[in-house]
Amino acid sequence: MSAWKDPFNADHRLGACSCGEHHSQAEHDAASATASAAPSADLSADADTEAMTRRTLESAVMRAIFPDDNQRRKFLRAVGSGTALAAVSSLFPFSALEAMAQEKGPLEKKDLKIGFIPITCSSPIVMADPLGFYKAQGLNVQVVKTASWALIRDKVMNKEYDASHMLAPMPLAISLGVGSNPQPINVATIQNTNGQAITLSVRHKDKRDPKMWKGFKFAVPFDYSMHNFLLRYYVAEHGLDPDKDIQIRVVPPPEMVANLRAGNIDGFLGPDPFNQRAVFEEVGFIHILSKEIWDGHPCCAFGVPAEFVKQNPNTFAALYRSVLTASKMARDPKNRPIMAEVLSPAAYLNQPKTVLEQVLTGRFADGLGQVQNVPDRADFDPVPWYSMSVWILTQMKRWGYIKGDVQYKDVAERVFLLTDAKKRMAEVGLTPPKESYKKFKVLGKEFDPMKPEAYVESFAIKRS
Amino acid sequence: MKPEFLKSTLLSLAIFCRFIGIWQLATMPKESAAPQTPAGMSAEYAALMGLTAPKQSGFPPPAEVGRAFVKFLSDPFYDRGPNDKGIGIQLGHSLGRVGLGFLLAAIVAIPLGFAIGMSPLIYRALDPFIQVLKPISPLAWMPLALYTIKDSGISGIFVIFICSLWPMLINTAFGVAGVRREWLNVARTLEVRPLRKALTVILPAAAPTILTGARISMGIAWLVIVAAEMLVGGTGIGYFVWNEWNNLALPNVIFAIVIIGVVGMVLDRFFATLQKFVTYAE
Numbered sequence: 001m002s003a004w005k006d007p008f009n010a011d012h013r014l015g016a017c018s019c020g021e022h023h024s025q026a027e028h029d030a031a032s033a034t035a036s037a038a039p040s041a042d043l044s045a046d047a048d049t050e051a052m053t054r055r056t057l058e059s060a061v062m063r064a065i066f067p068d069d070n071q072r073r074k075f076l077r078a079v080g081s082g083t084a085l086a087a088v089s090s091l092f093p094f095s096a097l098e099a100m101a102q103e104k105g106p107l108e109k110k111d112l113k114i115g116f117i118p119i120t121c122s123s124p125i126v127m128a129d130p131l132g133f134y135k136a137q138g139l140n141v142q143v144v145k146t147a148s149w150a151l152i153r154d155k156v157m158n159k160e161y162d163a164s165h166m167l168a169p170m171p172l173a174i175s176l177g178v179g180s181n182p183q184p185i186n187v188a189t190i191q192n193t194n195g196q197a198i199t200l201s202v203r204h205k206d207k208r209d210p211k212m213w214k215g216f217k218f219a220v221p222f223d224y225s226m227h228n229f230l231l232r233y234y235v236a237e238h239g240l241d242p243d244k245d246i247q248i249r250v251v252p253p254p255e256m257v258a259n260l261r262a263g264n265i266d267g268f269l270g271p272d273p274f275n276q277r278a279v280f281e282e283v284g285f286i287h288i289l290s291k292e293i294w295d296g297h298p299c300c301a302f303g304v305p306a307e308f309v310k311q312n313p314n315t316f317a318a319l320y321r322s323v324l325t326a327s328k329m330a331r332d333p334k335n336r337p338i339m340a341e342v343l344s345p346a347a348y349l350n351q352p353k354t355v356l357e358q359v360l361t362g363r364f365a366d367g368l369g370q371v372q373n374v375p376d377r378a379d380f381d382p383v384p385w386y387s388m389s390v391w392i393l394t395q396m397k398r399w400g401y402i403k404g405d406v407q408y409k410d411v412a413e414r415v416f417l418l419t420d421a422k423k424r425m426a427e428v429g430l431t432p433p434k435e436s437y438k439k440f441k442v443l444g445k446e447f448d449p450m451k452p453e454a455y456v457e458s459f460a461i462k463r464s
Numbered sequence: 465m466k467p468e469f470l471k472s473t474l475l476s477l478a479i480f481c482r483f484i485g486i487w488q489l490a491t492m493p494k495e496s497a498a499p500q501t502p503a504g505m506s507a508e509y510a511a512l513m514g515l516t517a518p519k520q521s522g523f524p525p526p527a528e529v530g531r532a533f534v535k536f537l538s539d540p541f542y543d544r545g546p547n548d549k550g551i552g553i554q555l556g557h558s559l560g561r562v563g564l565g566f567l568l569a570a571i572v573a574i575p576l577g578f579a580i581g582m583s584p585l586i587y588r589a590l591d592p593f594i595q596v597l598k599p600i601s602p603l604a605w606m607p608l609a610l611y612t613i614k615d616s617g618i619s620g621i622f623v624i625f626i627c628s629l630w631p632m633l634i635n636t637a638f639g640v641a642g643v644r645r646e647w648l649n650v651a652r653t654l655e656v657r658p659l660r661k662a663l664t665v666i667l668p669a670a671a672p673t674i675l676t677g678a679r680i681s682m683g684i685a686w687l688v689i690v691a692a693e694m695l696v697g698g699t700g701i702g703y704f705v706w707n708e709w710n711n712l713a714l715p716n717v718i719f720a721i722v723i724i725g726v727v728g729m730v731l732d733r734f735f736a737t738l739q740k741f742v743t744y745a746e
Contacts, residue, residue, distance in 0.1 A: 118710055129545075145547040147697040147706060151616070158614035254710035280514055281712065347548030350711040358512055365512035369505065 059132075107138055108312040112319070115146045115155055115164035117221075118349045119253050119271040120359050121192045121300035122165040123339060124326035124380055126349070130342050133325045137318035145348075148252040149222040156305060157183055163319065165191060166303035169392045173224040175415050178402055184306035187384045187416045188316075189323055191300040195359070195378030196227060196290035197275040198234070200267035201260055202283060205368065210238035219251035219259060219268035226290075226299050229395040231269040234293055236461040237443050242399075243463070260284050271299065272359040272378060273351050278367070280355050285367025289377055294442040296381070298388045309417075320424040323382075328430050330380035336360040382425065384416040387437040387449035394452045400463035408452040484526050491525040524715045532715040533722075547707075549699065551720075555727065557699040561617075562685045565624025569681060573629050574674065577636025578662060581670070587637065594630065602627035602688045606695055616696045623692050628681035635677025639670030671742040679735035686728045701727075 066072035076084055112134075116122040126143055128134050134141040144161070146152050153174060155161045171185040200207070207213065213235065220227040232242040242248060251259055256268045261283045268274075269290070278284030290297060302323055309316050329335050340356035343349045349356065358364035362377035389412035396402045422432035437449040447455060456462065505515075540552030580587045602623045609619035643666050651661045693702025701724055708716035 142546045144698060145707070147695060147703075151610075151695070151697065154610050155616060158610070158616075160614075160616060254706075257712060258709070277712070282513070345544075345548065346707065346711075347545050350707060352514070352711075354512065354514060363512075365509050369509065371506065371509050371512060 107315045107318060109162070109315045110138065110140050112139060112141045112162040112315070113160065114141055114143050115152050115161040116143055117149065117152065117165060117253060117271075118145055118351075119300075120195060120273055120343070120349070120356065120378060121271050122349075123343060123360075124189075124191055124323055124330050124382070125165055125302060127330070127339060127342050128322045128326040130348070131326070131329075133322040134319075136325075137322045139315070139318055139322065141319075141322075143348075149225070153180060156185065156303065157181070159305070162308055163188075163302065163304040166301050167222055167225040167227075168298045168301040168388065169224040169226065169229065169396065170222070171301060171303045171415050172389060172392055172411065173396070173401070176402060176411065178396070179224060185303050185415070186306050186309055187301040187389070188304050188320055189302045189327065189382040189421055190298040190384050190388070191302055191327075191380070191382075193296050193298055193379045193381045194289070194291040194376060195272050196230070196269060196299055197272065198231070198267060198269045198287040198290070199256075199260070199275045199278045199284040199367075200287045201263070201265075202285060202367070203263075204266060205285060208287065210235055210240060213240060213266075214245050215247075216266040217247045217249065217264070219249055219256050219265045219270065221253050221256075221270060222250055223401070224396075226297060226392070227269045227271070229392065229399075230290055230293050230297065232399060233395065233442060234269075236459065237445075239461075241461050257281060257283065273349065273355045276355045276359050276364060277351065279365055280352070282367075286364075289374060291374070291376065294440065295376075296379075296440065297442075298385075301384065317424065320420065321428050324421075324424055324428045324430060327380045327382040328428060333361070333375060382421065382430070383433055384418050384421050385433075385436070385438060386412045386416055386418055387440070387447070389416045390437075390449045390452050391440075391442075391447055394447075394456050398456050398459060398462045406452075408449075487526050491523050524718070528715045529718045532719040536716070536719055546698070551701075551704065551723065554699060554701050554704045555723070558689050558693065558701045559727075561620050561693075561700065562624055562682075562689050565621045566628045566682060566685050568621070568625045569628035569632060570678065572625075573632035573677075573681075574636050577633045577674070577677075578640050578666070580633070580637040581640025582662075582666075587641070594633065598630040598634075602684075603691055603695065606692065610696075616698065620689070620692045620696050620700075623688060624685045627688050628685045631680040631684065632674070632677040635680070636670065636674045639673025639677075640666055642673070643669040668742070668744070672739060672744075675735060675739045675742060679732065679739065682731050682735055683728070686724075686731055690724055 062072055066075065114125055116126055129141060129143045146155065146164075149167060149170070152161075152164050152166060153170060156164050156166070157174070157180065166185075166187075168187065168190065171187050174180050174183055174185045176182060218231060220231055222228065228248065231248065235242050235246060240246060249265070251265070251268070253271050253274050256265070256270045256274050257278045259265045260268065260278055261281065267284070267287065275284070275286055279286060290299075304316065304319075330339060337357060337360075340353050340360050344351055344353040344356050359378055362372075362374040364372055364374075364377070366372050386409070390408045393402070393406055393408050393411060397406050418436055425432040439446060439448055441447070536551045540550045542550040543553060580590060605623055605626055606619065609622045610616060613619050613622060647665055647669060648661075651665050656665070689700065690702040690705065693700035694706040695702075697703050697706065701720060705717055705720045705724075708720065
């Protein structure tokens with residue numbers, strides 16, 4: 001097949017299918033069906049496979065950077081293909097990707113559907129699609145934008161999605177049967193750390209002390225979300241009872257800005273880019289970033305049903321590697337502007353690029369007239385620490401979402417797949433941590449994962 | 465062309481122009497000068513807030529919406545993966561769902577309506593159920609449907625089905641029950657078999673009423689599909705509205721609203737024509 005055109009040649013056109021030759025994937029499939037019927041000399045040559053893999057990767061990356069093919073050609077004519085190749089290769093680990101693509105077990109299932117909510121937390125699983133990380137693993141993944149977290153839960157439980165972007169507490173809640181029927185769901189990786197904020201309406205610029213928030217209405221994306229637990233923790237530390245002194249309601253992230261503008265809510269602890277979008281729309285300001293509550297807190301997770309893990313071990317491993325490759329790329333600050341570029345189109349986050357850039361690079365307008373520079377505003381550390389899971393369980397217990405005795409460590413180690421994550425991290429060149437539990441501080445108060453019950457007891461404001 | 469028709473068309477056009485004019489006036493930018501950095505604000509802050517480039521905030525003017533029309537209608541069938549499709553494809557998905565749900569409802573409602581209309585006993589027995597089920601908002605069925613059917617696509621169709629069912633059922637029963645006694649008596653005198661009686665006497669007599677029910681059902685189905693797709697997502701015109709709302713892109717939302725209205729009108733006209741076709745003069 002002569003379809004493997006050089007993406008660094010300005011005279012070639014990159015199409016919309018996986019090889020770049022055809023206008024659509026359907027056309028491509030039709031063409032390859034005919035091609036495989038008649039044995040092709042190109043395909044039979046083994047040596048060519050490697051080159052083809054590389055071409056696919058390069059094409060995918062170039063297509064992602066230049067969605068408009070004319071721009072790519074202009075760019076290449078302007079700087080020359082050698083410079084372009086060097087520049088792009090320095091940003092993308094082509095050789096690492098290639099090595100991965102070579103080592104393929106027999107995949108049990110190739111066509112997968114993965115759900116996501118259009119927020120920056122979903123970056124790794126979403127960008128793995130336009131950047132071709134799934135294809136590199138031989139997977140044909142559809143990432144499907146979803147309207148709300150409740151729908152994500154239902155679609156995962158109905159097996160409409162093979163895996164999904166989830167809030168980190170959701171797999172715990174679903175596995176325990178809290179807020180749904182029990183069904184074991186695993187956390188393969190943490191999608192992102194930090195990257196949330198408390199945004200208040202511009203009407204409240206003078207009310208920066210949480211003690212003045214009595215009677216405020218806040219929105220969080222879901223009951224079983226870090227947002228809910230962090231907001232509760234934050235106001236409780238300032239002496240407000242989150243169930244009595246303020247109102248917390250569930251609003252899907254995209255609707256938070258509209259509600260803030262309409263004055264239905266006074267603020268929200270929500271995911272980006274909607275905090276920055278509220279600032280951009282001049283309806284809100286960023287009160288604090290969530291990293292100031294707990295630096296390095298998890299937010300969203302890559303949730304996979306335990307049944308899928310058991311039935312499709314090779315597919316799961318391939319999926320793991322694709323997502324971790326994306327996490328690895330997302331962690332590098334110099335890739336952040338490209339991520340903003342790749343994620344902003346309508347098919348993915350559907351947000352203005354400048355908003356995404358501010359979120360991802362951490363150089364942002366705070367809505368109060370200042371430009372802040374917080375490079376670790378959003379991070380994408382994939383390690384699913386057991387200690388994070390234990391903390392989430394302590395908060396679920398604290399606010400009465402779960403009752404009775406909680407087997408903290410037991411549940412944490414069953415739901416969070418830390419051992420698998422360590423193994424797959426090493427495979428894609430990330431350094432896995434040695435320990436499984438670590439202590440951390442939330443608003444200056446130390447959390448010891450070995451003493452969860454004492455931790456719950458230590459709070460003055462609690463439900464249990 | 466009749467002068468009456470001409471007059472009403474002219475009046476419609478005048479109302480439309482007036483409406484656009486008021487809209488334009490109401491959304492006119494306050495100062496026409498190029499955007500500039502407000503005093504006392506650093507240039508970078510202004511750039512990050514999007515103040516240096518023309519930014520759409522507040523209600524969009526007609527020209528902006530016009531641009532959205534041109535943009536979407538010039539390429540209605542593009543397909544960029546599962547989350548970004550052209551308006552033609554989205555409409556196709558919505559119409560497919562509505563058509564399927566509506567067809568299923570017709571298959572159930574018309575025979576059942578016949579049974580209810582022909583037998584006062586069945587009518588009285590089923591009446592309480594119909595009265596309770598009829599006023600339930602179709603969207604209230606959604607969580608239940610998702611939970612039991614375990615498939616969001618089918619759930620959407622189910623919701624269309626359940627909301628199209630009642631007007632058709634009630635109208636069919638009403639139409640069948642209202643067939644003139646004399647005609648039925650003539651059929652009885654001629655010893656026409658029940659099936660033939662239903663098809664050649666009752667059906668033509670009740671057809672206008674049945675189609676009125678179908679027309680109402682279709683109107684409701686088209687109302688519901690938008691809300692259902694906003695909830696379930698994936699494809700369809702409702703998903704399109706939701707996706708553009710995400711981006712707070714009001715021109716695109718207005719575009720979708722107009723398209724929804726136009727398609728709804730076309731569907732209604734279609735049933736009105738059908739109705740004319742089966743209407744008879746006594």
